[in-house]
Amino acid sequence: MEYLSNSGTKELETERLFLRKFKESDALDIYVNWASDKDSAKYNAWSVHPHLEVTKEYLSEWIESYKNNDYYHWAIVHKEKEEVIGSISVSNINRRKKYCEVGYTIAKKMWNLGIATEVLIRVIKYLTEEAGFETIRALHDVRNEASGRVMKKAGMTYVKNKTLFLLSRNHLIMRCCVYEYKRQTQALGKQKWQ
Numbered sequence: 001m002e003y004l005s006n007s008g009t010k011e012l013e014t015e016r017l018f019l020r021k022f023k024e025s026d027a028l029d030i031y032v033n034w035a036s037d038k039d040s041a042k043y044n045a046w047s048v049h050p051h052l053e054v055t056k057e058y059l060s061e062w063i064e065s066y067k068n069n070d071y072y073h074w075a076i077v078h079k080e081k082e083e084v085i086g087s088i089s090v091s092n093i094n095r096r097k098k099y100c101e102v103g104y105t106i107a108k109k110m111w112n113l114g115i116a117t118e119v120l121i122r123v124i125k126y127l128t129e130e131a132g133f134e135t136i137r138a139l140h141d142v143r144n145e146a147s148g149r150v151m152k153k154a155g156m157t158y159v160k161n162k163t164l165f166l167l168s169r170n171h172l173i174m175r176c177c178v179y180e181y182k183r184q185t186q187a188l189g190k191q192k193w194q
């Protein structure tokens, strides 16, 4: 039986981006680029950070979590700008089912340039081909059509709608579309013997 690899937040690269672990020095980029922006938080489980100190507290927790080898949370670094312009992370891991969910945020000044799609494609490839996941899901608020578009462009398929009750946002009710990517085990199996 094949297991999850627990390979964690390994450094990854795409044409325009580096994906790496967060560092303490990223606090200001995170705060300025998305954590303080109400449009970025609008359709998400997290709330706007009222000041930089809040971002620093979250950042410390994330950095501490890298001690766990099944913690997947990348800073998205723009190669040319040398700036952290977003994040992508994994949640709700089910080891037995080899299942996880992915969520992402990109700085508003970089929206509609294909960044989220570029990142999601790379992370799905890593999670399925190296980390051992078989099913990856992502959820977006029904009103957040841009995120649904990203999921489709990354090869995910619409599964169903689902209602979430967000304790983290004063029991906010969030109606979501659920998308899924399934690892093609047969195709991978074949490649092994070629």
Ligand SMILES: CC(C)(COP(=O)(O)OP(=O)(O)OC[C@H]1O[C@@H](n2cnc3c(N)ncnc32)[C@H](O)[C@@H]1OP(=O)(O)O)[C@@H](O)C(=O)NCCC(=O)NCCS
Pocket (backbone or CB within 6 Å): 039, 040, 041, 043, 044, 103, 104, 105, 106, 107, 110, 111, 112, 113, 114, 115, 116, 117, 118, 139, 140, 141, 144, 145, 146, 147, 149, 150
């Ligand atoms: C959703 C988000 C991640 C998209 O990031 P991005 O880097 O702009 O995404 P991409 O450029 O790869 O793709 C965006 C697509 O949505 C489309 N789009 C943008 N606004 C749209 C809208 N209001 N309605 C429908 N489609 C829209 C774009 O045209 C583009 O599609 P195209 O390439 O076919 O033209 C970004 O807006 C974001 O970080 N938002 C705040 C956090 C968030 O909502 N995260 C997702 C949680 S599920």
